[in-house]
Amino acid sequence: MSPRIRGLRTCRAFLKARPQAADAALALALLVVGLPQLYLEELPRGLGRHYAETDPWHLLLVVAATMALAFRRTRPLAALLWISAGEVLITLASYPPTIPDLVAFMVAAYSVAAHRGLAVSALGGLVALVTMNVILVTFPEDLGLITVLTDNALLVGVWVLGRNLRLRRAYFAELEDRAARLERARGTDARAARVEERSRIARELHDVVAHHVSVMTVQAGAARRIMDRHPAGAREAMTTIEEVGRTALSEMRRIVGVLRTERDSEGVGAELAPQPGLGDLGELLDSVRETGLSVQLWIEGEARTPSPGVDVAAFRLIQEALTNTLKHAGPQARAWVRLHYTDEDLTVEIEDDGRGTATIIADNGDNPGHGLVGMYERVALYGGELRIGPRVGGGFGVRARFPLQA
Template structure:
């Protein structure tokens, strides 16, 4: 880029940052062009020497004052228009002929009121300017044809409409920019909310996986410790179950944490994201629980329907968490029942046990609710379901959740 172009761009930026200076330069340019023409012209050449006063220093000063008022046309456009109208009336009263600077200053003032003020002030200024202009044309000692009169009036109206349209256009673009900024802020807020929700989801998943599998491993380890001296084969089976459950827990934890990895990380690790568990994996879950010694029975009523993926995972995790609580609080000697009720629009899940762990669970919940119970409520509520947790009639504990099949 040449130095001349850079200088012009810098000067333009300087003027944009200082609008009053740009307006002052506009007024000075009008005077520089118009004043010499005003004093060099001879009214006697026009044949109206008896109608106009010969331009003099007073007339030049008035024209200069009217034109230089444009310096404040953006700060106070209505006041500038009133000043120019008053100056024009004084020039007409002293019978000075119209000149380029004061006529152009009047039109610029009309444009400024329309472009830089609201509808009320711009309409008032436009009406005042139009009335003043019509009066000046009528009072002008020079005869005007109807076509010239209409053309001059249309010029004033056109200048006002031009300023008004430019103001509306600027307001439209400003609204677009404001809307884009709001959308950007909203997108950032949504992204933060999504991250928070994803962290909560992963925390629930990790809690369910760790709590269930560690509970199973703890029960199996205790059983192996008690029978290792008198039944080594059963103890070895229990240790094998612990090993299998531990590997399953590690596999599920890697899958959950793997959601946070990028595709490149997954390619380097050579792994794939496994699907989330669902009610189709309920048989495997119950087999793991039965290996701890807990008797679990499953009933399915109604025509089995495929729930939405989120409800499928939520129902599975609810059953997993409830059976884990049964193992921890009721013990492996208790019995548990899992029931699935399918209707046309809903899925009801019930998990009950006959163990003595009700008091322990409720006391802990009242003192400081654990992550398991809180996670149950959060998970069910997330998919628009209803959850009831409490003691069971006849002893034991029960969990009942009702999910819509389409979350």
């Protein structure tokens, strides 16, 4: 880059950062270009006799009116009023008009429209229009209607140009602000989605680990107790533990597979198998019965296909409730699972006749564990209702209602 271009860019950056200095430079440029007119250019014949000779007062008025452009962006209305007053004084003193003050007057009218609101810019436009017509009316010769209309139209056009520029700047500022708001909202939504996804994965992992580990624990305890007197039963229990462990690992790999990137997930299509639903309820109940817990299932109403999310949520709810029964209800407990279908919703009830609420809550003081919190979150996620508490006649009950299409 040449030194000249680099210097021009530095100068432009300096003036852009200091608008008042740029406006002052504009006013000085007008004076440098226009002041020689006062001394070098003669007025046309016939007009000279109507104007006074240029003197220091004339020069002072022209400089004062033109230099007011230095405030055209910071105080545009004040600058316009000052320049208009200078134009009226020049006219009343019979001094000839010059390029610097006339251009400064037009620029000031444009600036008040471009940098102020409608009320202030309308007031400035009215002041400029009155000043223009005062100058035209006091002109020493008859200008004619066409000239008067043309000059007024030029002033109005300059004002409209400034107004349109202001509206355009406001429009682009609104677009930039909207884009910034959308960017912030997108970031907020992304963070909320990450939090929700972490919660969902935590619920899935809890459901898988809690259920399968509970089954394995019960089976291992049974195998230990009957190992000496009933080896065949112990081997059967150990086989069940092996199968449940493999199922747990498979489900955990599937859940963790969701977190993989495309590159990491090559060749792991089996880990991304569909999530279990109510169609897998039979296998779940069979695995629970193998632990020794008696579980009965009732299906009422015409079975309907729920939405995929409700299907998974209902299955996980039953799985978590039966896991709690295994852990807390006691060795002689029984459990019942009931599915009630209507045209609009699905009601899921899981009850047992075990030791009830106390043992479920006892592990964490007065605060429910992750399993109960996960139940509430799952049901609420699909617009359902959940009730958890002691069962009439002893035991514990979970009742949830899901809309079929959530």
